Amino acid sequence: MLAANAKEIWNNLRGVICVYKPAGIKCNQIRKSIINAVCSGLDKLEVRPPGEYIQIEGDTTKELNIVKKVNLADDVLVVGPRYQFGDVSCSWSSYLGPNTSGVLLLGINDGTKAAKIIRENRLARTYKVRGILGEATDTYFKDGKVVERSTFRFIKLSHIEKLLTSMQAAHQKKMFELCGVDNQSQAAYELAIRGLIRPASSKIPVLYGIKCVNFQSPQFTIEVQCINEYEMYLKTLIHDIGVQLHSTAYCSEIQCIRHGHFTIDDALLRKHWTLENIYTNMEEMNKKLLLHEDMLRQNSPILQ
Incomplete structure (x- = not known):
């Protein structure tokens, strides 16, 4: 189970996930669905409370009171959810056409760097x-x-x-x-x-x-x-x-x-695209990446 603190999850949400892309859906739609699932999942957890501000109250001819109040301008009902679509970086390691289904690797936040390495290695x-x-x-x-x-x-x-x-x-x-x-x-x-x-x-x-x-x-x-x-x-x-x-x-x-080393058994089905499943899958895929890190960075023979 996920921790109750959204900040803790967000700080650890960096890596590669493996999802199953259905046929008839474009990769960009998959990307948007994953980002929306991450944001909605984080917003359901305990998020940062509204900030506070200092207000001076009382008669100016007498001793004034210094009061600390909740800043309503920082409330989620005013500014919207704490985690929004633009906050999450997500990119695929290789493109699958609209009519193709199967294994699709996505890098989230700092994991986009790992996705780029996979793409450049052309597994x-x-x-x-x-x-x-x-x-x-x-x-x-x-x-x-x-x-x-x-x-x-x-x-x-x-x-x-x-x-x-x-x-x-x-x-x-x-x-x-x-x-x-x-x-x-x-x-x-x-x-x-x-x-x-x-x-x-x-x-x-x-x-x-x-x-x-x-x-x-x-x-x-x-x-x-x-x-x-x-x-x-x-x-x-x-x-x-x-x-x-x-x-x-x-x-x-x-x-x-x-x-590469990622198979259809590693892929999350569409019905499992939730924050908890994405987070668990990311931990498993990151472990697999560490196991094969040397092989990913190794230069294989290239036809000149």
Whole structure:
């Protein structure tokens, strides 16, 4: 349980939290909801009482009385709640698109510095991306207008697995080529064991792993480990899979299940976005950050 003193909670409210972002909601809306939950929770606790002022009373021809009174101009009924939206700093470590759900890391107050470190380290993220075979839409997503239909019953799990294996191999080969080494050489091996090979530009998406984890035609789900990805890239990936399988496909769902060392099990559901749960989650995430601090600050190989 939280302490009764809002000031004590406020002084310790600095760190990173992990929340579950629902699909259909923008990151900025999540940020506003978290800040509002923090402010409303703090205002329900014991807050600073109104200040006092000194007033001199009495007849000026006689001895005056010095009286200490409550300053009504400092009352919450006049100035509003003690903790307001603009008092809380909050930023995300990486952006999730409107149609993407899953793990979202937010830094609160001084925790925005930790969120920036996570963002600059470009930790790998893992997604489950679901697709539907047989149709293509103009947005590559389920909310788009169907622009093409095709047969899909000839597609088997083995076809998808073979395609994904070749796509992963192509990405790995491209990474080593950009590094100027042969992916079959000793130099490539030594480069790989040092950690994830990251492109110098944060705008170049890289796939480290891709596999099919569920196939019930026409629906299929792939698990993707990547960095520098963005929502449209993942939608396009499903579309390209459909084309290369000599059919069509559109994306029906995108879920981020891991961001670096933070998993979906760490994330607070929307119904748990209260001050007490946020504070508890922050303590747990800060401990996890301390455990992996050296790894976060370590410079991994970067493609020049």
